[in-house]
Every structure is written in C-alpha cells, then in structure tokens.
Amino acid sequence: MKYFYAIIATLLLTVTLTVLGASLYKPDVDLSLTDQQLSWIADKIFQNECSGELDCLVSWGEDEDYLSLGIGHFKWYPKDVEGSFAESFPDLIKFMKSESVEMPVWLAEMEPLNAPWPDRETFLAQSKEPQVEFLRWLLDYSQHVQAQFMYERAQETLEAILKVTPEPQQVAMKQDIDALTSTLGGIYALIDYVNFKGEGLSAKETYAGEGWGLRQVLERMGEIEDGAALDRFRSAAADVLIRRAENAPQGIEAKRWIAGWLNRVGTYQS
Numbered sequence: 001m002k003y004f005y006a007i008i009a010t011l012l013l014t015v016t017l018t019v020l021g022a023s024l025y026k027p028d029v030d031l032s033l034t035d036q037q038l039s040w041i042a043d044k045i046f047q048n049e050c051s052g053e054l055d056c057l058v059s060w061g062e063d064e065d066y067l068s069l070g071i072g073h074f075k076w077y078p079k080d081v082e083g084s085f086a087e088s089f090p091d092l093i094k095f096m097k098s099e100s101v102e103m104p105v106w107l108a109e110m111e112p113l114n115a116p117w118p119d120r121e122t123f124l125a126q127s128k129e130p131q132v133e134f135l136r137w138l139l140d141y142s143q144h145v146q147a148q149f150m151y152e153r154a155q156e157t158l159e160a161i162l163k164v165t166p167e168p169q170q171v172a173m174k175q176d177i178d179a180l181t182s183t184l185g186g187i188y189a190l191i192d193y194v195n196f197k198g199e200g201l202s203a204k205e206t207y208a209g210e211g212w213g214l215r216q217v218l219e220r221m222g223e224i225e226d227g228a229a230l231d232r233f234r235s236a237a238a239d240v241l242i243r244r245a246e247n248a249p250q251g252i253e254a255k256r257w258i259a260g261w262l263n264r265v266g267t268y269q270s
Contacts, residue, residue, distance in 0.1 A: 033151065033187065035144075041188045042147030046071040048192065048264050057139040058132055060120045063252070067115050067123065070139045070146050072195045079114040085205060086198055089113075095149045101142050104134060154191040157199045161215045164201065172222055179229035186230050189268035193217060193237060196264065207247035216240045230270055237265040 033041070049071060050056030059068050067076040069089050076089035090113035096103065110116075116131070117123035126132060139146070158177055165173055180186030193214050198205055200213020210216070220236035227235070241261045245254040 033184075037184055037187075038147050038151060039144060040184070041151075041191055042071060042143050044188060044267065045147070045150070045192055045195065046143065048196070048267065049073045054136060054140055058127075058136045060117075060123045062120075064120070067117070069135070071143050072146060072150055074146075076113075076115045078116075078118045079112075086202060089115075091153075092146065092149050095152075096142060096145055099145050099148070101138075101145055103138055104131075106131070107135070107138075150191050150195050154187075154194050157194050157201075157214060158190065160199065160201060161218060164215075165219075169219075169222065173218055176218065176221055176229055176232075180233060183230065183270055185268065185270040186233070189230060189233055189237075189265075190214070192268070193265070197241070207244060207249065210243055210247055212240050212244040228270075230268060234265055234268045237268070238262055241265070 046052060049068075050073075056068075057070055060066075061068060065077065065081050066083055066085070066087070067089070068074070069076055070092065072088075072092075074089040074092050075083065075085055075087050077083050077087050093103075093107065093113060097108065117126065123132075162170060162174060162177075177190075180190055198213040200211045200215030200217070202211075202213075205211055205213060217233065217236045217240050220239055221229075221232045224232040224235055226232075241258065245258040245261075248254065
C-alpha cells in the first residue's frame with residue numbers, strides 16, 4: 001500500500017508543477033545556428049561596432065579607462081583599474097585558448113590578463129608597434145571564434161536572467177525568449193544587445209539604480225502589449241537606452257551616443 005501512495009504522490013507533484021506553469025523548470029535556452037548564420041551575425045556586429053574598419057579592432061576611446069578589442073569591442077582594463085563596466089576580453093582569450101586559436105606567447109602566457117598599456121596616452125604612443133599590430137591581426141583572423149564566444153555568452157546570460165527572474169514572470173519571459181530565438185533576426189538581437197550593453201545582472205552597471213542590460217530589456221519587453229516579439233524587443237531596447245542616457249551623471253550620453261545606440265537597435269529586424 002505504501003508504494004501505491006508513493007506513486008500517487010509523485011503523480012500529484014507532476015500535475016501540480018504543470019498547473020503552476022512549470023515555474024520550477026530548469027532554464028534551457030538553445031540558440032541553434034549554422035556556421036553561415038553565425039558568420040552573418042559576426043559581420044553585423046563588426047559593422048555595428050567598427051563600421052568594418054580594422055583599426056577599430058584594437059582601440060582606446062576618449063574618456064575611457066579601458067581598451068576596446070575585437071568585433072564586439074570587448075573591454076580590457078590595465079592593472080589596478082577598477083572599471084565601472086564588466087571586463088570581457090580576458091574571458092575571450094580563455095575561450096580562444098579552449099578553441100586552440102594560435103596566439104603570441106606574451107598573450108598566451110600572460111597572468112594575470114591585464115592590458116599591458118597603463119593608460120590611453122601610452123597606448124596611442126605605441127599603437128603602431130608590432131605588439132598592437134599583431135593583436136589587431138589576431139582579432140581580424142579570429143572573427144568567427146569571437147562570434148562563437150558571443151553566441152555562447154548569450155545562451156549563458158539568458159539562462160542566468162531566467163534564474164533570477166521572479167517565478168510569476170518566468171513563464172512569460174521564457175515565451176518571449178522562445179519567440180525571439182525562433183528567428184535569425186531575434187537571435188542576432190539577443191547576441192548583439194548582450195555584447196553591446198551587457199547582461200544587466202551587475203549592481204555596478206546602473207545609473208540612479210536602473211540598469212540597461214539585456215535583463216532590463218526583456219523585463220520592459222514584457223510590459224509592451226502589442227506587436228511581434230522582435231518589434232517589442234526593439235522598442236524595449238530603445239526605452240531602456242533612453243532611460244540610461246537620461247540617468248547618466250554626465251550629459252555626454254544623451255548628446256553624443258544615444259542617436260547611434262538607437263540606430264543600432266533599429267537594425268534588429270526579421
């Protein structure tokens with residue numbers, strides 16, 4: 001008899017989870033892409049970040065305390081610099097090593113992985129040196145690997161976002177993600193945005209207590225009632241970026257960058 005009750009209890013638990021809308025599901029996000037599709041996304045991101053210019057693959061912007069590298073402008077901080085934004089270039093290098101990408105010994109054996117130039121002035125003075133030129137060549141040569149890195153990062157980010165989303169909103173957010181990942185344009189939007197503005201999971205990446213990453217876009221997307229998933233994502237991204245520019249402690253974002261940001265999210269089309 002006790003085995004009978006055990007079976008009944010198991011069935012009741014299964015039915016309960018189903019009725020609750022599978023709120024306790026294990027997040028499973030699969031962005032299935034062919035090599036050709038991945039290359040298309042890589043080229044779109046390269047155009048977004050660098051307008052296809054190779055010099056842009058290793059650069060240091062004005063008023064920034066980090067290097068921007070590769071097709072995704074991955075951030076790389078010098079030693080002892082605690083930046084406001086998440087660093088991503090060291091993770092790219094580790095990924096490239098796992099993919100057996102050949103790289104110079106000085107980079108492959110660097111530990112810790114800190115940018116070798118302490119500031120922008122030093123970098124600019126050495127920007128035509130062999131070390132920088134070879135790094136630029138490496139990042140041009142490995143564009144497909146960088147796209148693969150962004151692709152896997154997007155998958156991990158989506159799963160992390162779902163895990164921290166309150167249960168009542170999880171099912172609806174998963175449905176939105178599924179709708180986006182059903183089209184190449186939607187997958188491109190997800191990969192590009194998380195590379196462009198981050199996950200939205202770090203308390204450090206906020207202005208006035210508001211974030212601007214992928215998590216915030218997906219949350220805002222759920223508040224927009226009308227339109228296909230990609231249209232709502234595009235509108236949500238624009239709203240989040242406008243809020244960021246409005247909350248920024250310096251007016252430079254609203255004056256110099258917001259127009260370009262909005263043009264970029266405008267490329268999120270089917």
